[in-house]
Amino acid sequence: MTDVNRPPGDRIGGWTRLVTARPRLSLLIALLFTALAVVAGSGVADRLGSGGWEDPAAESSYATKALEKRFPASQPNLILLVDSGPKTVDDPAVAAEARALAKKLSGEQTVTGVTSYWATGAPSLRAHDRGEAIIAARIVGDESAAGKTLERIAPHYRGAHGPVEVSVGGTVAVRHELQTTIQEDLLRAEMIALPITLVLLVMVFGSAVAALLPLGVGIIAILGTDAVLRGLTEFTDVSVFAQNLTTALGLGLAIDYALFIVRRFREELGRGAEKLPAVATTLRTAGRTVLFSALTVAASLSAMLVFPQYFLRSFAYAGIAVVLIAATAALVVLPAALILLGDRVNALDLTRLLRRGRPAREGEPGAGWARLARLVMRRAPLFALATVAGLVALGLPFLRVEFGTADDRQLPSSAESHVVQQHIREGFPGGPGGAVEVLAEGGTGTKALADYSAKVSALPQVLRVDSPAGRFTDGRRVAEPGPAEAARRAGGSAGITVLPKGEAVDAASQDLVRTIRAQESSFTTSVTGTAAVLVDTKDSIGDRLPWAAAIIVAVTLLLVFLLTGSVLIPIQAVLLNALSLTAMFGAVVWVFQDGHLSGPLSFTTSGDIETTLPVLMFCVAFGLSMDYGVFLLSRIKEEYDRTGDHQAAVEFGLRRTGGLITAAALILAVVMVGIGTSRVTNTKMLGLGIALAVLMDAMVVRGLLVPAVMKLTGRATWWAPGPLRRLHTRFGLSEGESTPAGSRTDAGTGIGIGAGTGTDAASGSEADGRCGGKRGPRGEKGAHGEDGSHGEDGMCGEGEMARDRVRTGR
Structure with missing residues (x-):
């Protein structure tokens, strides 16, 4: 049986005993880990992919891979946009130079399926004004290999060639520019966020020594996660976008956890405790909360593992790794450093200069938050109703969200691949990327292909159908197959191109995909193309979204119950956390879909939101909201266990954590805004959206809604049936040091x-x-x-x- 009269240092676990007994050893191990992480994680950015939005098991993914292998010209990922200047693309000198470029491109290694307007005469490869035309090809290999090929050959084609000017575009160019831009922007974001974060930490702690501790934990978390991602690239695809989350959460959560632990350690020193008992008490209280919070955040992020898109799975890999490493560093490195520092944690008070000549502030720390808590609880119905109504109103724009796919418009308007695709969208009758591609397998005779092509071309949304049986419009053949069309039949399979009348991914194009898939034919068909990928992605996410939500809700309910022993508080936590995200989702639609503030924020709106982004933002923001919720609830529970006074416990919790949570939220928001300065629209949306969600959660939900709701529920807040009370007594987690x-x-x-x-x-x-x-x-x-x-x-x-x-x- 545990001897309750022994000093706290004797009652802590083995890992804590190691930290307190061998602090220098703990720091040495952390230093070695960091050094190994630097080596292991080097070059990780070069191994990350820039795609991953598609479901690899979807029909569109199968058709894309099959068409790439059998008819590479039907799936071009490299486009040379040839500008004829004052002449037309049919000018003999222009045509001769273009043919020479196409021939040169055909001779490049790992390049196949080269086609052009000058070889086929296809109207879709020539601009309406005849001033531009396209040479299209496919670079074979995975994303990394294709990117290296592009780097090698692009300089030989880009720029002036006799009478023409050539620009390089296509999906491989877009992805390569995305990867390069994200890496550059991430470095700039770190340079912006780190000094501002350090200044804010000095203002919060009033000590340069204390302020440096969270940054140290953050650096360990970021470098350690880079090493984890580098290892994962040996077994699976990992998105380059995940590095942004690594930096943001590495700094943000490290600061959150360090703030909580260092603040509690300083409280204990202020009460007259020696450094060893102070660290032991800190680990038993704040340390348990940090561990609990990390598990909660990791659980929210792990929900993304149920999705097949490696874009989402990558954020789960990065998020889980950075959360667990940050928590481990906070629970091992920080206590060791605090034991060695002792009272010197308060050294180098840089705020003395700011306070010189100013009268001392009166009142206890957190007195303002205590007054706010009392005010809110006196008018609890009013504050609860007004806050809920305001949050719901802010989220209403999300009801008209339109989902789309990530394309070149993620890049700045000046990016070369963006310029090329924009010219194609605006000036061409139906360029590569906007078509619906159909893979036909088995029984692909000329008559069967002709009957099918004529039937599809008669659909009201279809502009034209190009197939090995000819060109079809309005249900009839208007041209015999050219060389390009005839080459798209081999080995019992054929490739058919359907050009829609509308935009590539608008609602009509998505309906067209569903209609084509429903068409009967004498052969098997598989449909792909941009619109088909979007349809499959939406279906894939929709099928798995309930499972992801169930994981988040179930784990949150369980962990919050283990913390509080209450049945009602976990339900409140889920609902209030969800409410805290409404402003983020409303802003995403109002700003990034509708295009408001596109000028000041420097992005090009595509009129929709990439399908996977809301899922990602929900999981990340929900986890961070739970992070702050755990900090507040743990102090409320600690005080309630000690006094049994529900209202006073709520006031105590807000007084003790209000300033801490707000400071942590401000610092995390600075980091996220730094990420939001990215020139890539999705990254900008992620950074600015989560920054807004974090601030709304810390300042509105934790400051107003939580105390109002807890006042309304009263002592019933802590109710649980007998079996659950006994379960919590046996397995529960708490910060209090005495029984209720x-x-x-x-x-x-x-x-x-x-x-x-x-x-x-x-x-x-x-x-x-x-x-x-x-x-x-x-x-x-x-x-x-x-x-x-x-x-x-x-x-x-x-x-x-x-x-x-x-x-x-x-």
């Missing part, structure tokens, strides 16, 4: 801090809701009545001092 006020039993031998034998964990006397097991003097502004022992700042009188003497052995 008025409770003498029911503590059991659980995992929770202070779980004992019905006696006060500090003094061995029966826990009766008073500090140290006896009545201490009531604070001047005591919140718990004559029987209590706490002043407004939550500190105890002589009873608490007696307990501190027992803790420290003095």
Whole structure:
């Protein structure tokens, strides 16, 4: 049986004992880990992919791969846009130069399926004004190999060639520019965020030494996650976008966890504890909360593993790794550093210059948050209704969201591949990328292909059908097959191109995909193309979204129950967290879909939102909201266990964590805004959207909605049926150091801090809701009545001092 009279350092676990007993060894191990991570993670950016939005098991993915292999010219990923200048593309000199370029391109290694307007005469490869035309080809190989080929050959084609000017585009060029731009932007974001973060940390801590500790934890988390991602690239595809999340969460969560731990350590020092007991108490309280919070955030991010798109799965890999590494560093490196520093953690107070000549501030720390809590709870129905209504109103624009696919418009308008695709969209009757491609297999005779092509061309959304049987419009053949069309039949399979009348991914094109798939034919068909990929992606996400939501909700309910022992609080946590995200989703549609602020924010709107982005933003923002929710609930639970006073516990929790959560949210928002300065629209959306969600959660939901709702639910907030109470007693987690006020039993031998034998964990006397097991003097502004022992700042009188003497052995 555990001896409750032993000092706190004897009751901590083995890992904590190692940290406190061998702090220098812990720091040395951390240093070696960081050095190995630098080596292991080097070159990770070059191995990351820039795609991953498609479901690899979808019909469109199968058709794309089959067409790439059998008819590479039907799936071009490299486009040379040839500008004839003052002449037309049919000018003999222009045509001769273009044919020479196409012939040269055909001779390049790993390039196949070269076709052009000058070889086929296809109207889709020539601009309406005859001033531009296209040479199209396919670079074979995976994303990495294709990117290297592009780097090698593009300089030989880009620029002036006799009477023509050539620009390089296509999906391989778009992805290569995306990867390069993201890497450059990430470095710039780090250069922006790090110094601002350091300044904010100095303002929060008032000490340069304390401010450097969170940055150290963040650097360990980022470098460690880069090493993890580098290892994963040996087995699976990983998106380059995941590096943005690594930086943002690495810094943001490291700062959150370090703020919580360092603040609690300084509180303990301020109460007169020696550094070793102070660290032990910090680990038993704030340390448990950090571990709990990390598990909650990791669970939210792990939900993305249910999706088949490697874009989403990559964020799960990066997010889980960075959360767990940040938490481990915070629970191992920070305590070791704090033991070695002791009171020197407060050294180098750089805020003294700002305070010089200014009168000392009156009142206890957090007094403003305490006043806010009392105000909100006095008018709880009004604050609850107004806040919910405001958050719902901010989220209404999301009801008209339009989903699309990521394309060249993710890049700045000046990017070469963006310029090429924009010219094709605006000036060509139906260029590569906008078509619906049909793979026909088995029984692909000329008559069967002709009947099918004529039937599809008669559909109202179809402009033209090009097939090995000829060119069809309005249900009839208008031209015999040319060389390009005839070459798209081999080995019992054929490739058919359907040009829609509308945009590549608008609602009509998506309906056209569904209609084509429903057409009967004498052969098997598989449909792909941009619109088909979007249809399959939406179906894939829609099928798996309930599973992802179920994982998040179930894990959140379980973990919050283990923290609080309440049935109602976990439900409140899920609902309030979801409400905190409404402003983010409304802003995403209003800004990035509708194009408001596109000028100041420097992006090109495509009129839709990439399908996977809302899922990603929900998982990340929900996890971060739970992070702050856990910090607040843990302090409320700690105080409620100690006093049994529900309203005072809510006030205490907000007073103790309001400033801390707001500071952490501001710092994380700075990091996310740094990410949001990216020139890539999806990254900009991710950074700015999550920054907004974090601020709304910290300042509105935690400051107004949580205290209002908890006031309305009253003591019923803590209710749980008997079996669940016993389950929590045995397996629950808590920060309190004593059993609930008025409770003498029911503590059991659980995992929770202070779980004992019905006696006060500090003094061995029966826990009766008073500090140290006896009545201490009531604070001047005591919140718990004559029987209590706490002043407004939550500190105890002589009873608490007696307990501190027992803790420290003095």
